[in-house]
Amino acid sequence: MMNRVMILVIDGCAPEYITPEFAPNIHRLAEQFGFSKTVKAVVPTVTNVNHASILSGKFPSETGMAGNYYYNPVTGEEGFIEEKGFMKAKTLLQACRKRGLKTAFLTVKGKLLGVYGHAADTGISVQTPDAPLLQKLGIPAPPGVSSLESSRWIVEAALAVIKKEDPALVYCTTNDFGFHHFGPEAPEAQLQIRQIDEAVAAIHEADPERQIYITADHGMNQKHHLLDFQQLADEAGLHIYCLAPLKDRYKENHVYQEGGILYLFLKKPEENEALQELIHSRPEIEAVMTNKEAAERMHLPLQGIGDYVIFTAPDCAFGELGGTTALVTDASRTHGSLYEQEVPLLAIHPAAPAEAYQYSKDIAAVLFKLLV
Template identity: 25%
Template sequence: MSPRSFSANGRDYAASPDPVVVICIDGSEPDYHVEAMRAGRMPWLSSVLGDRLSSWPAHCAMPALTNPNNVSIATGRAPRFHGISGNYIYDVATGTEVLMNDKRFLRIPTLFAAANEAGLDVAVVTAKNKLRRLLGAGLVEDGPYPDGTAGRAPARRGICFSAEKADEATEAENGLGDVLEYVGLPLPSVYSQDLSEFVLAAGVRLLERRRPDLMYLSLTDYIQHKHAPGSEPANAFYAMVDGYAAALDALGAVVVITADHGMSPKSHPDGTPRVIFVEEETEQILAGVDTPIEGLRVILPITDPYTVHHGALGSFASVHLPDGADRDRVAAGLRALDGVAEVLDRAAAAERYELPADRIGDLVVLAEKTTALGRFAAWHDLGQLDAPLRSHGALGERDIPFFVNRALPAPDLVPGGSALVHNYDAFWVATTWLAQHRSEAAVTAATR
């Protein structure tokens, strides 16, 4: 392996002569790009598509949520490897419900840490602060990881900060201080398009001034939760993204644009949320066979500190059953509900969707595209929702965009499926697959 190439979690990443920038547009179903281009709002993407830009059908990891997919992109692997099965889990050992937003939940290092170890300059900018400690492990912070690298300090200082807490970033903790002055923008509101724009502006400024070898820019889905593809707010958002992507391209970067998950409407015609309250339904099934319900716990892994986006209503749920409960009977009862797409036991869900079996429930419930899953009505503060519910989590939100500003053949990394790549192939495509194609092109040219 050449200097500045590196390996991470069983994948080799080739050295790139150009900076590599991966943009993750949170909640970006493919129709957003289609509609924005149709409206003439993404001139850069439209001008390079088919000429020097490749686009392939792609899937996100399951569940179709922010934390699992951002960490999948950051590690190059599915959740069964890195262990982040949602934003939120039930810790059976402690009997507590916890946010998985801390590095201690990671089971493998990030590719950012491996690149940093190899001597590359790495920068990570996220919109929401909940991702910062996960993505910064081994880059600006120590492990721990259970593979023997626990406690090892970063080989060099990378950069990792969030737009949400940009005013609190320091050289010691984030690799860069005075971020607001550096970027030249005020601190954005967490519930705004400005949060994503700050991330992209920071990326352009970092590329202009520092030119990192690898850069990851993770946006927020505030717009996508509120506005459908083709709406004016959505088109304006994608026009903004297009402008910054054009600037990164003009600075010579290999640019990949993908998403952590899609987004779907989940409301009745009158605008009220279309919800199945899984914990209530499970209680009724258990009560019908005189089974105790003590110990029943439904976990909605979409749950995070930003409930104004979605009211903690997604389309993926984990059901932890009481001791002695008839799992098959509960599964059959839930499967019969209108709006439920699939109910799997722990082993089947872990195998089919590459999930860590010890961090999901006895049963996993996936809703249909137009339906959301809740716990019980009183648990959700739906008064926070100021628009008809649009949310994500299951198969209806698995399709995502995947663009790279280089003309490349499609790598079939998902044999037999409707997708050719996953979002977590982004850095591999931008380095190894691109290097391989360049080598093949050079050999072909030399033999002419």
């Protein structure tokens, strides 16, 4: 039987952020009652995809979630993924509800509540706050979504929910606004981690036997070279559609929707050779895979990832640059590539030994076995 659980996903938290220096309580508790290690996020390293996997224990090939944005090449329909219906795998929230266990889903970004939180008994979002619910739980009104305070607020809200509702499963996720703007060496990022650390210590004190897993949906890295591949292809006369899996409404996090992966939909098969030549001519592009290769190697669903998947080199990202093909900048911290797969996992009273967890999704994979 599954014991009481909290899964805390610190959005965009590369391992370099959550060090013993800035998260002393979490590291102390993990050392005393569990473990700390580095695991992998799934590809692409973007929000929707990894929450799907962390909630289900499955790779994207089974969740059907390939990005924050979708494109239908048959109808031309496209849009942000912000509501239920895209997720194909059963989540821990659904499994707990089926067994009569109380659950809570807390998030800064409203879209996650729409996509995954419908099965939760209690749902709280900074972006779309439920004022009567917050009043009932004694939680103050939230700060703005795009603020350094929002992450502390949502973890402290989780503490209030645990004290008043005692859910069997609490799933809580922050916002990566701070890490998009500040590296691990910045006081702002260090303060955010300290605040989360203090809140986790308070949660453990309030419920000492609760399993607590602290991980991230993806890492975060500085990118200096941005490439607009859609603009490049258009100028070359190629008929393709570039889908950026990272693309979402939170442009304050990535002004150019910049990320390290693109799905390429080839509208005219006879242009395949010219497309290959263009891809291989750009040093910003490190790897290219057919959809079948990407599905096999990266555990991606075949549907929705185009004909080719391309990945950037470490210091590069694809972006929407507004009419130019390339840009050099010091102002981009982002994710999406193969270089943001490394994420932390700190566990307090884990359900299995450290070696059972190789991916962040393995948190749910282990817990599902206890729900059978």
